[in-house]
Amino acid sequence: MQHQVAAIGGDGIGPEIIAAGKEVLDAAGERFGFDIAWTDFDVGAERYLSTGELLTEEDLRELSKFRAIYFGAIGDERVKPGILEKGILLAIRFHFDQFVNLRPIKLLEGAPTPLANKGPEDVDFVVVRENTEDFYVGIGSRFTGAREQKTLEVVRDLYNIKFGLDVETDADEIAYQIGVVTRPGAERVIRYAFDLAAARERKVTSVDKANVLSDVYGLWRDVFNQVATGYPDVATEFTFVDAVTMWFVKNPEWFDVVVTPNMFGDIITDLGAMIQGGLGLAPGGNINPAGTSMFEPIHGSAPKYRGQDVANPLATIWAGSMLLDHIGEREAARAVLSAIEQSILDGFVTRDMGGAKKTSEVGRYVASLVKRA
Amino acid sequence: MQHQVAAIGGDGIGPEIIAAGKEVLDAAGERFGFDIAWTDFDVGAERYLSTGELLTEEDLRELSKFRAIYFGAIGDERVKPGILEKGILLAIRFHFDQFVNLRPIKLLEGAPTPLANKGPEDVDFVVVRENTEDFYVGIGSRFTGAREQKTLEVVRDLYNIKFGLDVETDADEIAYQIGVVTRPGAERVIRYAFDLAAARERKVTSVDKANVLSDVYGLWRDVFNQVATGYPDVATEFTFVDAVTMWFVKNPEWFDVVVTPNMFGDIITDLGAMIQGGLGLAPGGNINPAGTSMFEPIHGSAPKYRGQDVANPLATIWAGSMLLDHIGEREAARAVLSAIEQSILDGFVTRDMGGAKKTSEVGRYVASLVKRA
Ligand SMILES: CC(C)[C@H](C(=O)O)[C@@H](O)C(=O)O
Ligand SMILES: CC(C)[C@H](C(=O)O)[C@@H](O)C(=O)O
Numbered sequence: 104m105q106h107q108v109a110a111i112g113g114d115g116i117g118p119e120i121i122a123a124g125k126e127v128l129d130a131a132g133e134r135f136g137f138d139i140a141w142t143d144f145d146v147g148a149e150r151y152l153s154t155g156e157l158l159t160e161e162d163l164r165e166l167s168k169f170r171a172i173y174f175g176a177i178g179d180e181r182v183k184p185g186i187l188e189k190g191i192l193l194a195i196r197f198h199f200d201q202f203v204n205l206r207p208i209k210l211l212e213g214a215p216t217p218l219a220n221k222g223p224e225d226v227d228f229v230v231v232r233e234n235t236e237d238f239y240v241g242i243g244s245r246f247t248g249a250r251e252q253k254t255l256e257v258v259r260d261l262y263n264i265k266f267g268l269d270v271e272t273d274a275d276e277i278a279y280q281i282g283v284v285t286r287p288g289a290e291r292v293i294r295y296a297f298d299l300a301a302a303r304e305r306k307v308t309s310v311d312k313a314n315v316l317s318d319v320y321g322l323w324r325d326v327f328n329q330v331a332t333g334y335p336d337v338a339t340e341f342t343f344v345d346a347v348t349m350w351f352v353k354n355p356e357w358f359d360v361v362v363t364p365n366m367f368g369d370i371i372t373d374l375g376a377m378i379q380g381g382l383g384l385a386p387g388g389n390i391n392p393a394g395t396s397m398f399e400p401i402h403g404s405a406p407k408y409r410g411q412d413v414a415n416p417l418a419t420i421w422a423g424s425m426l427l428d429h430i431g432e433r434e435a436a437r438a439v440l441s442a443i444e445q446s447i448l449d450g451f452v453t454r455d456m457g458g459a460k461k462t463s464e465v466g467r468y469v470a471s472l473v474k475r476a
Numbered sequence: 477m478q479h480q481v482a483a484i485g486g487d488g489i490g491p492e493i494i495a496a497g498k499e500v501l502d503a504a505g506e507r508f509g510f511d512i513a514w515t516d517f518d519v520g521a522e523r524y525l526s527t528g529e530l531l532t533e534e535d536l537r538e539l540s541k542f543r544a545i546y547f548g549a550i551g552d553e554r555v556k557p558g559i560l561e562k563g564i565l566l567a568i569r570f571h572f573d574q575f576v577n578l579r580p581i582k583l584l585e586g587a588p589t590p591l592a593n594k595g596p597e598d599v600d601f602v603v604v605r606e607n608t609e610d611f612y613v614g615i616g617s618r619f620t621g622a623r624e625q626k627t628l629e630v631v632r633d634l635y636n637i638k639f640g641l642d643v644e645t646d647a648d649e650i651a652y653q654i655g656v657v658t659r660p661g662a663e664r665v666i667r668y669a670f671d672l673a674a675a676r677e678r679k680v681t682s683v684d685k686a687n688v689l690s691d692v693y694g695l696w697r698d699v700f701n702q703v704a705t706g707y708p709d710v711a712t713e714f715t716f717v718d719a720v721t722m723w724f725v726k727n728p729e730w731f732d733v734v735v736t737p738n739m740f741g742d743i744i745t746d747l748g749a750m751i752q753g754g755l756g757l758a759p760g761g762n763i764n765p766a767g768t769s770m771f772e773p774i775h776g777s778a779p780k781y782r783g784q785d786v787a788n789p790l791a792t793i794w795a796g797s798m799l800l801d802h803i804g805e806r807e808a809a810r811a812v813l814s815a816i817e818q819s820i821l822d823g824f825v826t827r828d829m830g831g832a833k834k835t836s837e838v839g840r841y842v843a844s845l846v847k848r849a
Contacts, residue, residue, distance in 0.1 A: 184687040193688070217725050219592040238611075238655075243691030276659045278695040282611075286649045312739070314557040315566070318616030322651040345746035352590050352725060352750050366685070370743060373718035377725050 104137040106430050109169040113147040114187070115404025116414035116462075117175025123416035123466025124173060124423040127442070130470035131427060131435040142169070146191055148179030157190030163198055171426050172397040175419065176404035189241065195397055196234050201389035202288070203295050204232035204365075205425070206372040206401070208355070213447040214380035215456065221355060226378055228358035229303070231296040232368025234389055236288045237319070239365045243280035284319040284364065289326040295392075296362035297334045303359050306338040307331075310347045310363035310371060323364060348374055376401055383415035383455050386422035388429065398426040412461040415453040417443050420469055435473075442472035477510040479803050482542040486520040487560070488777025489787035489835075490548025496789035496839025497546060497796040500815070503843035504800060504808040515542070519564055521552030530563030536571055544799050545770040548792065549777035562614065568770055569607050574762035575661070576668050577605035577738075578798070579745040579774070581728070586820040587753035588829065594728060599751055601731035602676070604669040605741025607762055609661045610692070612738045616653035657692040657737065662699040668765075669735035670707045676732050679711040680704075683720045683736035683744060696737060721747055749774055756788035756828050759795035761802065771799040785834040788826040790816050793842055808846075815845035 110125065112118030125141060132138050144162065151157055166172060172195070177187045195201070210216055210226035218226075293309075300307045309327050313320035324341065331339050342350070344367040350357060351374050363371065376385035382402035389397040400418030408414050420443055428436035451468045452458035460468070483498065485491030498514060505511050517535060524530055539545060545568070550560045568574070583589055583599035591599075666682075673680045682700050686693035697714065704712050715723070717740040723730060724747050736744065749758030755775035762770040773791030781787050793816055801809035824841045825831035833841070 185690050188687045189690075217592055218590055220590075238689055243689065245691045245695055278657050278691045280655045280689045280692040282653045282655075284651050312742075314561045315614075315742075316611055316616065316653045316739075317558050317562075318618045318651045319653040322618055345742050348721065348743055348747040349750040349755070352747070353754070366689075367743075369685075369688075369718050370721055370740075374721040374725070374747070377722040381726070382722070 106137060106139050106171075106432075107169055108139050108141055108426070108430075109144060109166055109172040110141050111144045111146045111172060111174045113175040113177040113191075113404060114149070114179045115176060115406040115409045117147070117177065117404050119410070119412060119462050120400065120414055120416045120419040121173060121175040123462055124419040126466045127420050127439055127470045127473055128173075128423045128427065130473045131432070131439055134438065134474050134476055135432060135435040137432060137435070147177050148182050148187060151187065151190070152179075152181060157187070158194050166195070167199070167395055169395055171430055172395065173423065173426055174397050174399035176400065176402065178404040178406065180406050193239065193241075196389050199391050199395040199397070200235060201391045201394075201396060202233065202235045202292055203388070203390040203392075204234040204368060204372075205388040205390055206230040206232060206368075206375060207386070207425075208358075208372075208375035208379050210379045211384065211444045211447055213444065214384055216378055216380055218352060218355075218378055221378070225356040228355070229299060229360050230368060230372050230375055231292060231299065231360060231362045232372060233288065233292040233363065233365050234368075235365070236282075236284055237365035238280060238282035240281070240283050242283065243278065245278040282316075282319050282366070284322050286322065286326055289323050290330060293327050293330045293362055296360050297330055297337055300337050300360040301334060305336060306340070306359035308340045308342055308347075308358055308361045310342050310344050310361055310367055312344050312367070313341070314343060320364070327362075344371065347371060351375060351378060372401065381455070382418065383453070384417055384421065386418050386425055388422070388425045390429065396429055398422040398429070412463055413453060414462050415455050416462050416466050417446070417452070417469075420466070438473050438476040439469070442469045442476065445472050479510060479512050479544075479805075480542055481512050481514055481799070481803075482517060482539055482545040483514050484517045484519050484545060484547045486548040486550040486564075486777060487522070487552045488549060488779040488782045490520070490550065490777050492783070492785060492835050493773065493787055493789045493792040494546060494548040496835055496842075497792040499839045500793045500812060500843045500846060501546075501796045501800065503846045504805070504812055507811065507847050507849055508805060508808040510805060510808070520550050521555050521560060524560065524563070525552075525554060530560070531567050539568070540572070540768055542768055544803055545768065546796065546799055547770050547772035549773065549775065551777040551779065553779050566612065566614075569762050572764050572768040572770070573608060574764045574767075574769055575606065575608045575665055576761070576763040576765075577607040577741060577745075578761040578763055579603040579605060579741075579748060580759070580798075581731075581745075581748035581752050583752045584757065584817045584820055586817065587757055589751055589753055591725060591728075591751055594751070598729040601728070602672060602733050603741060603745050603748055604665060604672065604733060604735045605745060606661065606665040606736065606738045607741075608738070609655075609657055610738035611653060611655035613654070613656050615656070616651065618651040655689075655692050655739070657695050659695065659699055662696050663703060666700050666703045666735055669733050670703055670710055673710050673733040674707060678709060679713070679732040681713045681715055681720075681731055681734045683715050683717050683734055683740055685717050685740070686714070687716060693737070700735075717744065720744060724748060724751060745774065754828070755791065756826070757790055757794065759791050759798055761795070761798045763802065769802055771795040771802070785836055786826060787835050788828050789835050789839050790819070790825070790842075793839070811846050811849040812842070815842045815849065818845050
């Protein structure tokens with residue numbers, strides 16, 4: 104069995120961690136009888152700085168031939184915040200309609216957690232973050248004259264009326280940003296969360312802020328309630344995003360599957376990363392069940408460690424385990440996750456986790472554990 | 477010296493905790509030579525349910541006569557989420573243009589924190605949350621036909637173009653929410669943060685998400701940079717909201733003054749509450765330096781404990797300390813905070829903090845400590 108997988112190393116430590124991840128996934132193939140044919144894509148800051156290109160039509164057409172993309176990281180100190188994130192990472196998520204951002208929050212045996220009195224049995228849930236709507240749609244404006252001119256005028260009018268202000272200057276004084284939630288957009292991701300919960304502990308927690316952002320999250324809650332009727336044996340719960348940040352820290356054991364709109368998902372999954380041992384141990388999947396999905400560590404490109412072979416590859420390797428699961432190699436996926444756990448228990452880790460090993464050494468070690476699985 | 481202060485007990489445990497708080501503030505007056513004349517306002521769920529009134533013009537006119545409002549909590553299981561929050565709490569914040577939401581994140585001696593290896597010396601910063609703009613402006617729509625009709629159409633068009641969709645039905649299928657940042661709105665709160673930092677450890681951290689919501693937070697960052705030039709000896713730092721949730725948990729000692737737009741402020745201050753010992757110990761001030769300000773515990777009304785004299789009054793008492801500070805009674809404010817700390821060290825606390833004392837007993841005890849200060 105051969106799997107075609109695309110790889111984007113990207114910037115900073117990206118290429119190194121992806122190299123380590125590939126080594127582990129290849130080892131899993133050897134052990135479990137499949138083969139991965141990798142196709143590398145040159146995407147990231149270097150290319151952008153030398154050619155001005157982020158992702159071309161051609162890139163997207165080529166990427167669309169794959170069911171899975173293995174993604175390192177993007178971000179470079181020479182490029183303004185937002186350019187690479189929007190032009191590459193978000194562009195892939197949106198173009199391929201990867202509407203689920205799947206984030207396991209699981210504290211592995213031996214992994215460090217900043218929480219007092221919590222262990223692996225307490226921290227084991229999944230966040231399903233909506234990945235194509237909400238405040239990530241990129242609709243907003245700061246200056247007039249754009250095609251959003253008409254909206255800007257309406258916003259300014261509403262704003263002036265509301266606050267009795269008189270903001271009139273047309274540049275640089277007022278900015279707006281629009282979030283959008285649609286029924287089909289909410290429904291598909293909420294359904295995904297319920298399906299997942301049905302196969303786990305049968306509880307879904309919705310995280311929103313319907314008491315203040317009532318329009319978008321009112322619709323979200325209605326859709327949630329409607330989807331829930333189809334899953335009578337799954338327990339449900341509504342929470343507000345502010346409160347949930349407390350419970351993640353205080354009572355992580357309460358959660359099974361958490362479903363949330365895009366922006367709150369961004370925030371609470373980073374908090375989740377921390378309680379599961381930090382960014383060095385946090386993977387994410389960007390999933391379109393019927394199309395091209397992407398798997399990545401959720402940390403960034405850490406430019407200052409570039410080329411030093413010191414970055415922690417475990418989040419990337421874990422993302423690789425999710426990738427294997429996604430393409431149907433379930434057993435191999437489980438073996439890779441066990442091997443990560445074993446390498447932590449063995450203290451065979453990089454210095455951010457208190458060890459002395461290099462990126463490539465950890466990759467090789469986890470690969471060797473997988474081969475012996 | 478007499479101070480006129482308005483009091484709103486509100487719903488659930490609100491009246492009990494405000495009663496305890498008043499007792500402490502009165503004691504502080506006795507000890508430090510001033511007198512508080514309280515004027516109570518009947519606002520909350522009961523009144524709403526029997527008269528349909530939330531806050532009337534008359535209420536607002538009366539409240540406007542005070543420099544400070546001492547606020548308990550609102551929220552009732554018989555009222556739909558959003559009604560009381562928007563109609564009372566947010567209405568007061570917006571009407572009185574309380575543009576600073578001030579949240580000390582300070583772990584008192586003896587207070588429990590869920591963080592391993594962190595103590596009072598590590599957790600001591602202040603969050604300055606913008607309190608009148610951003611996604612809290614209440615501009616959005618879910619159905620057509622409202623005065624936001626024109627905007628809804630524009631949003632729908634942009635959305636359809638962007639995603640090649642064709643959302644046409646006019647009800648219940650699409651919702652949008654608009655956030656607004658203005659230059660003067662950002663400037664005043666950022667300036668407040670810098671002034672605060674100049675009197676503390678001289679560091680201001682901005683929390684935003686300018687890499688994705690670039691319009692509103694791009695303007696925010698520009699204003700931040702501009703204000704910063706006026707404070708050459710204050711260090712500055714930009715962070716993304718997702719990352720900051722990790723650092724609050726992992727490295728709270730990094731922060732001095734944190735300034736952030738409204739919605740992210742809502743989220744990170746609850747997380748901050750948790751690291752300082754939970755909602756039972758988290759106060760907030762809603763400040764208009766030139767107008768009517770409001771001080772409140774940041775927890776809710778906990779309807780199920782109503783009338784049982786078991787709620788923890790310490791957050792409310794701490795809010796009272798902030799109120800005293802605001803009206804110029806600095807020494808009294810410090811004495812109240814010390815008394816709170818002492819009551820925790822003495823184990824004279826309610827059951828949520830592992831004690832056995834009642835709300836009223838804790839109030840009386842803290843009041844007695846203040847009298848002896
Ligand atoms: C890099 C950034 C655009 C991205 C996001 O906000 O989604 C990241 O924080 C994440 O969570 O994957
Ligand atoms: C009750 C709610 C409207 C309020 C807010 O979102 O501001 C609360 O969470 C707070 O932080 O004061």
